[in-house]
Amino acid sequence: MTTLHSPAGTWQLNRFPPRTADTLQAWDAADELLHQIIAQRDDQRPLLINDQWGALLVPFAGLDVTSLSDSYVSHCAWHHNLRHNNLPETLTAISPLDTLPDTTDVVYLKIPKSLSLLEFQLAKLAAELPESTQLFAAAKSKLLTPAVRSLFEQYCSDVDVSLIQKKCRTVSAKMRSVALDPERFxxxxxxxxxxxxxxxxxxxxxxxxxxxxxxxxxxxxxxxxxxxxxxxxxxxxxxxxxxxxxxxxxxxxxxxxxxxxxxxxxxxxxxxxxxxxxxxxxxxxxxxxxxxxxxxxxxxxxxxxxxxxxxxxxxxxxxxxxxxxxxxxxxxxxxxxxxxxxxxxxxxxxxxxxxxxxxxxxxxxxxxxxx
Known part of the structure; x- marks a missing residue:
């Protein structure tokens, strides 16, 4: 339940705070699909969004990586799992209202359950990152509703949705440049x-x-x-x-x-x-x-x-x-x-x-x- 094997590597991952005999796993099939993409690329300044327990973070340990989450518990989990795997804590952890690093060369996003949160995150990416920044997203297939796909089309170009694998899909896209009005959200x-x-x-x-x-x-x-x-x-x-x-x-x-x-x-x-x-x-x-x-x-x-x-x-x-x-x-x-x-x-x-x-x-x- 705690060993993640993927094309990008092998790590021990815990949910946070760690619990004895925890029946819930610290990653899912959507993380595994993103790991397949990560293993094929050479990203140097990734931005991770909604990485709940650090599954997306560990392949980038030691790089100039930024991770964004609304969850303080996720922030704690990232540091816990880096230490647990004896990995360098070079992470920059930010919250949703913080400014995004404009040096980002790729975004990996776990699609959240909240549609309003997803739109805010996509709008912020489109407003603050260079146009055409590569984005990869993943979620359970049932979450990729017509409304979710419409949001990606609104804030991204070259949107491509994969076939279903392990009941999940990935989205590949490039960011548009769209001005952000925070009060609208x-x-x-x-x-x-x-x-x-x-x-x-x-x-x-x-x-x-x-x-x-x-x-x-x-x-x-x-x-x-x-x-x-x-x-x-x-x-x-x-x-x-x-x-x-x-x-x-x-x-x-x-x-x-x-x-x-x-x-x-x-x-x-x-x-x-x-x-x-x-x-x-x-x-x-x-x-x-x-x-x-x-x-x-x-x-x-x-x-x-x-x-x-x-x-x-x-x-x-x-x-x-x-x-x-x-x-x-x-x-x-x-x-x-x-x-x-x-x-x-x-x-x-x-x-x-x-x-x-x-x-x-x-x-x-x-x-x-x-x-």
Missing amino acids: MSSWELPEFQLTLHHHAGVFARNQLDIGARFLLEHMPAAGVEHAIDLGCGNGVLGLHYARLSPSSKVTWVDESFLAIASTLRNIKTNLPSAAANQYQAEVDDCLAHSADQSADLIVCNPPFHQEHAVTEHIARQMFRDSKRVLRKGGELWVVANRHLPYYQPLKRLFKSVHQVAQNSKFVIFKARG
């Missing part, structure tokens, strides 16, 4: 019942409407008055924003592994909490609460994900629960909203002295864990 909508205006970068969870699980928790929020609250896995920041309104004296921290989610949250803090005191509100990227101090918070609200790109997994939620236990002060509370079918009660019960159901409806349940 921002979405916004009003939430009048909570007096909030929410802005979202491309690819951010619940970009077009309020997530129904988040709405359920908004209707059953914890009592105001804690010293420090954390919105964990914050997305657009809506839970923490509403709590900050309910409890204006509280310090609030928003945490997410998505750079674009945190950029959206920062804009939403500025829009909805314009008179905030200095240092009262903070938003930061992290792998769950890896960088949060022990016993530093009184309340954590959480709408945990159960997808990681195309993989369905509970391990992120469980990591959130473990980190919350460490970060909460004595008497602090973790409030979790989740789909009813997800088996979260027992993991919470193993960590916390008391776990109570606050509310439920036909789709969701809210748990309060203490101690």
